[in-house]
Amino acid sequence: MPDLRPKRIADLIAPYRVEPGRRVRLPKDFDTTPGRHISRDQAEQMLEAGVGMLAEYQGRLAAQDTWAVLVVIQAMDAAGKDGTISHVMSGVNPQGVEVHSFKVPSAEEQDHDYLWRYAKALPSRGSIGIFNRSHYEELLVVRVHPQILAGERMPAASKRSDVWNRRFREINDWERYLSDQGIKIVKLFLNVSKEEQRRRFLDRINEPEKNWKFSGADAKERAYWDDYQKAFSEVLSHTSTEWAPWYVVPADDKPYARMVAAGAIANALHEINPKYPTVTPEAMASLQEAKTTLEAEAPAGTADPAAGADASGAAGAERKGPGQKGKRNKAKHKTAKGKKD
Numbered sequence: 001m002p003d004l005r006p007k008r009i010a011d012l013i014a015p016y017r018v019e020p021g022r023r024v025r026l027p028k029d030f031d032t033t034p035g036r037h038i039s040r041d042q043a044e045q046m047l048e049a050g051v052g053m054l055a056e057y058q059g060r061l062a063a064q065d066t067w068a069v070l071v072v073i074q075a076m077d078a079a080g081k082d083g084t085i086s087h088v089m090s091g092v093n094p095q096g097v098e099v100h101s102f103k104v105p106s107a108e109e110q111d112h113d114y115l116w117r118y119a120k121a122l123p124s125r126g127s128i129g130i131f132n133r134s135h136y137e138e139l140l141v142v143r144v145h146p147q148i149l150a151g152e153r154m155p156a157a158s159k160r161s162d163v164w165n166r167r168f169r170e171i172n173d174w175e176r177y178l179s180d181q182g183i184k185i186v187k188l189f190l191n192v193s194k195e196e197q198r199r200r201f202l203d204r205i206n207e208p209e210k211n212w213k214f215s216g217a218d219a220k221e222r223a224y225w226d227d228y229q230k231a232f233s234e235v236l237s238h239t240s241t242e243w244a245p246w247y248v249v250p251a252d253d254k255p256y257a258r259m260v261a262a263g264a265i266a267n268a269l270h271e272i273n274p275k276y277p278t279v280t281p282e283a284m285a286s287l288q289e290a291k292t293t294l295e296a297e298a299p300a301g302t303a304d305p306a307a308g309a310d311a312s313g314a315a316g317a318e319r320k321g322p323g324q325k326g327k328r329n330k331a332k333h334k335t336a337k338g339k340k341d
C-alpha cells in the first residue's frame, strides 16, 4: 500500500512547484523526465491510491459546499492533457467535476473582455473545475502569434507593448480574488520534451486508431517550439503565486506525470481539508424521529436490515481519513454538484 500521508505527497510535488518570484528559464530549469527512479508499477500504484484519495476528498468538498477547486492545465500538443484528466479524475463522482476545454475564441467570446469566457466556466462551490487550456492561452498562443493580439477588438492603447506585464498583473489579481472567494487554484504545466512530442506525433500518424488525434496544425505549431518555451518561461516566472502556484510536471513519462498531477490536486484538497457538516442537535432529533417512523413501517415479521444503523452517519464518516475506500460507492447524490444526501 503506497504511503499517501499528506507530508509524503507534499514532498513528492515540492521539486515541481515554482516558488513565487523565481525566474524560470526553459528548457534548462525543469526536467521533462522524472528526476529519480520510480518504476512504472510504483507510479501506477501511487496513482491508483491517489485517485481513491481524490474521490474521498471530493465527497467532503461537495458536502461542505464552501470551497471549489480549479485545476488549470497547460501544455504543448501531445503532452498528455486529456489522458491526465481522464486518469486522475477516474474515481471522482462525475457530478462533482466539470471539464472545460478552451479553443480559438468564438465571435461571441471575442465580443467580451478576455477573461469573460473563463469566468463563466468557473466551478461552483463544492465542485472541482478543470480548465483544459485556460486564460493562460492569452499569454501563450496570443503572445507567440502577434496577429492574434492585433485581431482582438480591444482599444489600441490596450495592445501596447506593456500588454504582457499588464496581463500578468490582471491574471494574478483575478486569481487572488478567486482564491479569496474560496476557489483554490492548482496550475499544472505538463512539460514534455520536443523529442518526446516528435515521437508521439509519429505514433499518431503511424497508428490508424490515433490518426484522429493529429492535425497538420499541430505540426505547424511545433515550428514555434522555442517561442513557446520562452512564453511559458515568462508565464511561470510571473504568475506563480502563493495563492495560485504553478507545478511543472515532467511529462515524458505518462504514469509519472499523472501521479504528480494527482499529488498536486490532492495536496490542494488537503490544504482545504473539507469536512462533512456537523449535524446540529435539532437535525439529529429530526433524524431520530424519521428513523422511528420508518422502523415502525417495517412489514410485520420481516427483519429490517437498516434497523440499528447509526443515524449519525455523517458524523461517523467525518472520522474516516482520506484514501480509505469503501465509503464512496455507497454515497447517494442529489444535486448536479455531487452533494451527498
Ligand code: ATP
Pocket (backbone or CB within 6 Å): 077, 082, 101, 102, 103, 104, 105, 132, 133, 137, 138, 141, 142, 148, 213
Ligand atoms: P486536442 O488537440 O487534444 O483535441 P487541443 O486543446 O489541442 O486538444 P485543439 O482544437 O487542437 O485542442 O486546439 C485548440 C487551439 O485553440 C489551440 O491551438 C490553442 O492555442 C487555441 N486557443 C486557445 N485559446 C485561444 C485564444 N484565447 N486565442 C487564440 N487561440 C486560442
Ligand code: MG
Pocket (backbone or CB within 6 Å): 077, 218
Ligand atoms: Mg490540438
